[in-house]
Amino acid sequence: MKNIKPGLGIKLTKSTNIIRLLLIFAIxxxxxxxxxxxxxxxxxYMVSMAFLFPEYGILALAMMLxxxxxxxxxxxxxxxxxxxxxxxxxxxxxxxxxxAGLTAALFLIAALVVAICVGALxxxxxxxxIGKLGIPPMLATLGGADLIMGASLIMTKGSSVGGIPRFVxxxxxxxxxxxxxxxxxxxxxxxxxxxxxxxxxxYGLKLRMMGSNPVASRFSGLDNDKIIFKTYMLSxxxxxxxxxxxxxxxxxxxxxxxxxxxxxxxxxxxxxxVNPNGGFGTVxxxxxxxxxxxxxxxxxxxxxxxxxxxxxxxxxxxLILVVIYNHISAKYRTKKLERAAAITASKSDxx
Amino acid sequence: xxxxxxxxxxxxxVVLILxxxxxxxxxxxxxxxNNLVDLARSCILPVMLTLGVTMEIIARSIxxxxxxxxxxxxxxVTSVATKSGYTGPAWVLFLIAAVMGMILGTxxxxxxxxxxxxxxxITLGTSSIYMGFLQGVLKCRVIAxxxxxxxxxxxxxxxxxxxxxxxxxxxxSILFLLMLGVVIVVxxxxxxxxxxRGIYAFGGDPVSAERAGFNxxxxxxFVFAFMGALAGLGGMTRTVLTGSCQPTSLDGYEMVCxxxxxxxxxxxxxxxxxxxxxxLGVVLMMTVSNSLILLGIPTYASKxxxxxxxIMGIGISSYQALRSKRKVSGNIxxxxxxxxxxxxxxxxx
Numbered sequence: 001m002k003n004i005k006p007g008l009g010i011k012l013t014k015s016t017n018i019i020r021l022l023l024i025f026a027i028x029x030x031x032x033x034x035x036x037x038x039x040x041x042x043x044x045y046m047v048s049m050a051f052l053f054p055e056y057g058i059l060a061l062a063m064m065l066x067x068x069x070x071x072x073x074x075x076x077x078x079x080x081x082x083x084x085x086x087x088x089x090x091x092x093x094x095x096x097x098x099x100a101g102l103t104a105a106l107f108l109i110a111a112l113v114v115a116i117c118v119g120a121l122x123x124x125x126x127x128x129x130i131g132k133l134g135i136p137p138m139l140a141t142l143g144g145a146d147l148i149m150g151a152s153l154i155m156t157k158g159s160s161v162g163g164i165p166r167f168v169x170x171x172x173x174x175x176x177x178x179x180x181x182x183x184x185x186x187x188x189x190x191x192x193x194x195x196x197x198x199x200x201x202x203y204g205l206k207l208r209m210m211g212s213n214p215v216a217s218r219f220s221g222l223d224n225d226k227i228i229f230k231t232y233m234l235s236x237x238x239x240x241x242x243x244x245x246x247x248x249x250x251x252x253x254x255x256x257x258x259x260x261x262x263x264x265x266x267x268x269x270x271x272x273x274v275n276p277n278g279g280f281g282t283v284x285x286x287x288x289x290x291x292x293x294x295x296x297x298x299x300x301x302x303x304x305x306x307x308x309x310x311x312x313x314x315x316x317x318x319l320i321l322v323v324i325y326n327h328i329s330a331k332y333r334t335k336k337l338e339r340a341a342a343i344t345a346s347k348s349d350x351x
Numbered sequence: 352x353x354x355x356x357x358x359x360x361x362x363x364x365v366v367l368i369l370x371x372x373x374x375x376x377x378x379x380x381x382x383x384x385n386n387l388v389d390l391a392r393s394c395i396l397p398v399m400l401t402l403g404v405t406m407e408i409i410a411r412s413i414x415x416x417x418x419x420x421x422x423x424x425x426x427x428v429t430s431v432a433t434k435s436g437y438t439g440p441a442w443v444l445f446l447i448a449a450v451m452g453m454i455l456g457t458x459x460x461x462x463x464x465x466x467x468x469x470x471x472x473i474t475l476g477t478s479s480i481y482m483g484f485l486q487g488v489l490k491c492r493v494i495a496x497x498x499x500x501x502x503x504x505x506x507x508x509x510x511x512x513x514x515x516x517x518x519x520x521x522x523x524s525i526l527f528l529l530m531l532g533v534v535i536v537v538x539x540x541x542x543x544x545x546x547x548r549g550i551y552a553f554g555g556d557p558v559s560a561e562r563a564g565f566n567x568x569x570x571x572x573f574v575f576a577f578m579g580a581l582a583g584l585g586g587m588t589r590t591v592l593t594g595s596c597q598p599t600s601l602d603g604y605e606m607v608c609x610x611x612x613x614x615x616x617x618x619x620x621x622x623x624x625x626x627x628x629x630x631l632g633v634v635l636m637m638t639v640s641n642s643l644i645l646l647g648i649p650t651y652a653s654k655x656x657x658x659x660x661x662i663m664g665i666g667i668s669s670y671q672a673l674r675s676k677r678k679v680s681g682n683i684x685x686x687x688x689x690x691x692x693x694x695x696x697x698x699x700x
Contacts, residue, residue, distance in 0.1 A: 072471065133666040134673030136619045138413065138471055142606055143661040150655025158651040263479055266472065276469050309487030316479030320462065323473065327466045 017273040021288040028292055032299035039302045047179055053294040054187035055245045056261045057287070060268040061194050062238035064286050067269055068198075069231045070211045070278025071130065071137025075145035076265065077258050079122040079236050080243030082152040085253045087115040087244060088161050095165050104167040111168070115240040122148055123236025124229060131225035152255035160254040169251045183245055190238060195283040197234075207231060212279030263312075267319045268293055270326075359616030359668050363631045366664075370638060378645040384512035385521035390634075390641055392523055395530045395592065397608060397633045400585045402537045403578035404605075405612045405629040409541075409554045410574045411621035412470040413609065416459060416478035417582040418601040423485045424451045425586030429596040430489075432498040441500040441591075445529075448583035455481065456579015460572035491598035497590065505591045526588050533581065538626050550574060554621030610657075611636045614664035618672060636660070 032040045039045055059076050066073035088111075095107040122144070129140035174182045198204035210217040210227050218224050247253045272289030274281030300311055375381040400417060407414050428448045431437075437444070459477050463470045485491050496502070508522040541547035552560040553570045561567045590596045615632030617624030639660055643653050 072469075129662060129666065134669040134676075135662070135665050136669070139609070139613060139619060139665055140662070143610070143658055143665060145658075146606070146654055147658030147662060150652065150658045153651045153654055263475060266475060270472065276472050309483050309485075311483070312479045313483030313487060316476045316481075316483060319476035319479070320473065323466055323468055323476070324462075327468065 018282075018284055018288065021272065021285060021292065025288055025292045025295065028295050028299070032295060032302070035299075036302045040299065043179065045298065047175060047181065049294050049298045050179075050184050051173075051175070051181040052298070053290050054181075054183040055242055055249070055258075056265055056268070057187050057290040058190050058238050058242040058245070059261055060265045060272075060286050060290055061190055061283065062235040062242070063265045063269050064272070064274050064281050064283075065194070065207070065231050065235050065238075066137065066141075067274045067276055068207055068211045068278060068281045069137075069228060070214060071141075071228075071231075072266075072276070073126070073141050073232065073235050074138065074262055075122070075126055075141040075148055076235065076239040076242070077261050078145040078148040078152070079119050079239040080246060081253065081255055081257055082122060082148045082155075082243070083115040083118040083236075083240035084243035084247040084257075085152050085155055085161060085255070086118045087111040088164055088247060088253045089155065090114045091165055091168070092161075092163055104165070107165070108167060108171060112241075112244055115244050116237050119236040119238075119240025119243070120233050121236070122239075123233040126236070127229040127232035130232065131228040149255055156253070156255055158255070160252045162252045164247065164251060164253075169248045171248065173249065183249075186241065186245065190241060191283050191287055194234075194238075198283065203227070203230060208279055210278075211275075214278075260312075263315060264293060267315055267322075270319060271322050359671075360625070360628045360631055362667060363614060363616070363628065363635055363664070367631065367635050367638065370635070370642070374638075374642045374645055377647075378642075380645055381642070383514045385514040385519050386641075386645075388510070388512040388521040388523050390637060391527065392521065392592070393637045393641055394633055395524065395526055396585055396588050397604075397611060397637060398530050398630060399533050399581055399588065400604070401608045401611045401615075401629050401633050402533060402626065403581035404608045405615070405617050405624050405626065406537065406541065406550060407470075407574050407578055408609070408612055408617045408619055409621060409624045410550050410571060411554050411557070412463060412571065412574060413619070414459065414474045414575065414578055415471060415605045415609075416474040416481060417456075417578055417585075417608075418604040419478040419481035419485070420452050420455045420579050421582040421586035421589065421604075422598050422601050423455065423481045423586075424448045424583040425590050426485060426489065426491050426494075426596060426598040427451065428587065429494055429497055429501065429590050430491075432501065433494055433496070435498075437498045438500065441504045444498075444501065445584060445587050448587045449580040450583070452579040452581070452583025452586070453576045454579070456582065457572060457576045459579070460575030463575060464568040464571040485598060493598070494596040497594075497596060501591060502594075505594045524592055526591060529584070529588065533584070534626065534630070541626060546570070546573065551622060554623075556622070606661075607636060610661040610665070613668065614661070616668055618668065620672070632664075635664075 059080065062076045063073055091107060091111050095111075096103075125147075126140055126144040129135045129144060130137050133140075135143070171182060176182065176185075198207070206217070206222055206227050207230075209220075210222060210224055214224055217227075246257055250257065268289045269281070269286060270276060271292065272281070272286035274286065296314070297311065300314075371381055380386055400421075403417065404414065425448060428444050428451070432444055455477075459470075459474055462473045462477070466473065497505075504525065507525045509525050509527055511520055511522045513520045541550065549560065549565040549567075549570050550573075552563060552565055553567050557567055560570075586601070589601060593600070611632040612624070612629050613619065613632070614635060615625070615628030615630070617629060636657075639657065640653065643650070643656060648656060
């Protein structure tokens with residue numbers, strides 16, 4: 001029995017998935033570079049792309065966690081906005097507007113902590129809806145999104161909040177050494193943390209087990225409710241970080257920023273090989289998928305005569321095509337496995 | 352009595368009656384003729400769409416693309432009719448919209464039946480495509496003056512109610528009859544036809560339904576196509592009710608309809624749901640959103656209120672389902688010892 005390696009098949013498909021994604025990335029990058037070399041291949045354009053992707057990249061990580069648990073989190077954008085608003089309210093209330101140096105740094109960290117706590121609370125609330133009340137994740141997060149967005153509307157009375165201390169946007173839009181935006185560092189930190197959680201901790205294993213078969217994981221003694229709570233709390237915390245990036249870029253907060261991100265984030269996850277039925281997904285895959293989407297989206301920006309609305313057609317089409325491709329390849333793989341199983345079965349019969 | 356307590360319709364009715372009581376006491380304006388007619392008028396569109404959503408959820412599917420289908424069909428039909436100076440009967444336009452919607456819905460259905468993926472993701476994708484087509488390719492804009500038959504229809508009223516105290520009048524559109532027609536068709540379909548039984552069977556357990564001889568692919572495609580047709584009708588209804596074609600006015604409507612259906616006891620795990628419950632759910636949702644002003648709640652708080660209502664309503668029914676499920680699986684976790692020590696079972700295994 002020792003020669004059977006159960007992990008091998010999964011590892012192989014994982015690496016082919018990443019290779020495939022890298023290939024798509026290379027092709028889309030090359031296409032854009034050939035079509036508009038004068039705009040696309042400039043340093044300014046590259047930096048602006050790198051500056052933009054972390055915002056929904058972090059949201060995509062949040063969505064990935066929820067999807068891996070077999071659910072979906074449609075409340076990420078609402079949570080991001082709400083925690084951003086709370087952080088700003090905190091700053092306006094306590095921080096002197098002309099703070100600089102150490103006090104500014106301390107207040108920035110405090111605001112980040114406030115945002116993350118608020119995000120974690122939102123996530124816990126949604127986790128309670130799903131785990132304790134048994135509401136299906138899709139509805140719990142949709143209803144929860146209404147609730148959270150409603151709360152931010154009440155906080156802001158429906159208008160946008162300005163008057164943020166200047167250092168927030170100064171740090172958020174800073175570009176280190178002329179090519180490395182701070183936002184990218186934030187994304188890398190989040191991605192590494194989540195990657196570590198998923199690959200090296202018991203929680204990651206439990207999450208994948210529960211995602212692929214909740215009944216089996218419950219009957220093997222795992223506490224599904226606890227995993228759900230943790231997952232949605234993490235997702236809320238990540239959303240809060242994205243919310244901080246959002247307010248630092250926009251230099252104001254509103255209840256309805258980034259409404260179109262939900263769709264893009266789902267596309268990123270599905271493209272990146274996260275199984276919407278739960279159980280599978282890697283930080284690497286999602287990260288490359290984010291880069292692909294950013295290249296395409298910035299690429300379309302170079303053509304002024306392509307209306308923004310065409311983009312939603314393309315996103316939708318990409319989503320459907322990826323789903324179809326995954327379906328066909330999965331079918332092909334199971335057929336191959338079945339054939340292999342049949343061959344070994346007939347061999348052992350002969351013996 | 353016990354059976355009554357278990358029924359979701361019962362709870363929804365209780366909440367509805369309590370809510371109406373509160374509104375009546377606080378404002379004294381609920382049981383006025385024009386408020387009731389306003390309520391009936393605001394129910395026309397959500398009832399039509401929610402019935403379709405109910406059918407889909409019973410068949411284990413979630414559709415978020417029907418507002419996009421409704422907007423796309425209503426804009427296309429209205430703009431073509433207006434530009435060509437169409438003067439024929441208005442029902443032809445409704446029929447065309449329904450057929451167009453059905454085609455778009457069938458695309459959803461085929462993808463869903465073929466790919467066997469969460470229908471939420473598929474319909475998110477198609478919804479994005481339809482909306483992009485509407486806004487990008489067709490470059491939609493508000494049509495204020497529509498073709499003549501639609502304008503006449505929008506001023507044809509079944510009855511006009513007047514509030515005796517302040518003289519406000521509220522007309523009830525003739526399309527209320529269309530809504531009643533849809534309700535009757537769906538009710539007969541779900542209750543007395545083999546197809547309706549098939550939808551319930553498919554929702555309860557797809558594998559069993561297939562073994563029992565139902566064509567499950569057809570059922571899934573049918574459900575989406577039917578929703579598409581209803582969305583087409585709904586879109587036209589919307590233009591007639593508002594008296595102008597505002598192409599993006601239905602954005603976000605899916606949540607209202609899904610919430611209404613689930614409030615009415617339709618279970619997202621499939622197989623459970625009733626027309627009666629969904630109708631009650633719609634009335635509850637519309638009572639809340641119509642009465643926020645009567646209750647003096649500021650408009651920016653309305654989203655929060657509907658969020659609470661949705662979570663509460665869905666929470667009660669989900670919690671009941673969860674408890675009954677836990678009861679069953681609890682038994683499995685601690686099996687009877689007599690069964691475990693049954694030697695025959697071991698040999699068979």
